[in-house]
Amino acid sequence: MSATTLEPTPADVHQYDFSRLKPYQHPPESKADLPWAELVTLDLEDYHRSGGKERLAKQLEHAVHHVGFFYVKNFGLTQEQVDQQFTLAQSFFELPVEEKEKYEVNYAAADYNGWRRPGRHTQGGVKDNIEMYNFAKFTKDFEGKYQHPDLLKAHLPEIETFHRALHANVVLPLLRLFAIILQLPDEEYLSRQHTYEEKSEDHFRYMLYYPRTEEEWKNSNYGKGGGHTDLGTVTLLFRQPVAGLQILGEDNNWTYVSAQPGTITVNLADTISHLTGGWLKSSVHRVVAPPDDQRQYKRTGLLYFARPHNKTVLAPITDSPVLQKAGVQPRFDKLVTMEEWVRAKQTLQLNPEIAKKRWAEKGDGTVEVLAGFHDRRYKE
Numbered sequence: 001m002s003a004t005t006l007e008p009t010p011a012d013v014h015q016y017d018f019s020r021l022k023p024y025q026h027p028p029e030s031k032a033d034l035p036w037a038e039l040v041t042l043d044l045e046d047y048h049r050s051g052g053k054e055r056l057a058k059q060l061e062h063a064v065h066h067v068g069f070f071y072v073k074n075f076g077l078t079q080e081q082v083d084q085q086f087t088l089a090q091s092f093f094e095l096p097v098e099e100k101e102k103y104e105v106n107y108a109a110a111d112y113n114g115w116r117r118p119g120r121h122t123q124g125g126v127k128d129n130i131e132m133y134n135f136a137k138f139t140k141d142f143e144g145k146y147q148h149p150d151l152l153k154a155h156l157p158e159i160e161t162f163h164r165a166l167h168a169n170v171v172l173p174l175l176r177l178f179a180i181i182l183q184l185p186d187e188e189y190l191s192r193q194h195t196y197e198e199k200s201e202d203h204f205r206y207m208l209y210y211p212r213t214e215e216e217w218k219n220s221n222y223g224k225g226g227g228h229t230d231l232g233t234v235t236l237l238f239r240q241p242v243a244g245l246q247i248l249g250e251d252n253n254w255t256y257v258s259a260q261p262g263t264i265t266v267n268l269a270d271t272i273s274h275l276t277g278g279w280l281k282s283s284v285h286r287v288v289a290p291p292d293d294q295r296q297y298k299r300t301g302l303l304y305f306a307r308p309h310n311k312t313v314l315a316p317i318t319d320s321p322v323l324q325k326a327g328v329q330p331r332f333d334k335l336v337t338m339e340e341w342v343r344a345k346q347t348l349q350l351n352p353e354i355a356k357k358r359w360a361e362k363g364d365g366t367v368e369v370l371a372g373f374h375d376r377r378y379k380e
Contacts, residue, residue: 016154024086032291037255057180068283071263076169089206110346124219182320207301223288227378230269232307242299248284277316277328310339333372344370
């Protein structure tokens with residue numbers, strides 16, 4: 001028998017080359033007149049200039065204490081690299097379900113990494129329209145733990161480069177800016193809790209919101225009941241122009257986050273708030289129905305979720321003059337590690353039946369996540 005039948009053909013080897021994948025194209029921007037949030041934009045090129053960190057920290061102070069959202073630009077990745085990740089996300093979501101489900105997440109174990117199918121949660125009798133795929137960090141702790149479809153395996157080097165660049169070029173500099181804002185004597189205090197190589201649950205995500213019919217949007221209250229905070233340190237969201245992301249301001253009003261060219265949208269999340277007794281603001285946000293002129297489009301997202309090491313204890317930092325003056329208090333009634341927090345919050349996020357039962361226990365629109373800390377429902 002000829003051995004040639006066992007050899008991959010050139011077409012097989014190169015079938016996932018970017019030249020053979022359908023390039024991702026953003027939908028057109030909405031022409032609707034929407035109430036846009038006014039957010040500060042940090043130019044990370046200034047970070048390495050003389051006095052740059054201090055200038056950026058001053059520019060950022062109000063945003064991290066009162067808003068919880070801002071933009072960054074000049075983050076060390078080319079537009080081509082960003083576009084390639086959108087193309088991979090699009091190509092992955094177009095794979096057959098029977099291929100994607102081989103890589104489905106372990107919901108019961110509260111493990112977020114892998115493929116999460118749409119339709120597992122129901123609101124107003126309407127199943128959710130969100131599909132996602134999460135990549136764990138590219139470290140020895142996760143080596144060999146997760147398998148990927150051939151499409152993604154062919155591009156793991158680029159995905160790892162992207163993953164590590166976001167951590168090094170955006171997350172760590174921001175943590176040093178937070179330390180300056182908090183007047184910590186050690187500028188590296190927070191960044192040392194977020195080193196890339198040590199075990200933590202950071203992950204990079206491809207995310208897709210499918211279009212809905214008008215009836216489906218109406219029955220789900222147009223997504224207005226989805227207000228939430230993220231569970232980690234910061235979330236990085238790449239620009240995509242389908243309007244829907246809203247933030248809840250201190251005036252208790254919702255405003256839209258616009259898609260600024262060449263930027264990443266950053267929001268602070270629960271963990272950094274736990275570490276500062278709530279002084280750094282974990283922003284409340286939601287994704288609502290797009291405007292009428294964008295309802296027919298899919299909404300594709302690239303996101304990076306940064307989290308501290310699993311062993312990090314989520315108690316307020318003690319040597320910050322800013323936090324001392326504010327008199328912040330712990331947000332848990334016992335010592336809680338990041339690993340415990342992640343498991344508790346993701347158990348609620350990944351298991352609708354458990355979440356439904358737990359939310360119903362008190363009946364006051366709150367749920368105890370862990371050790372006396374409660375999540376609550378937000379204004380619709």
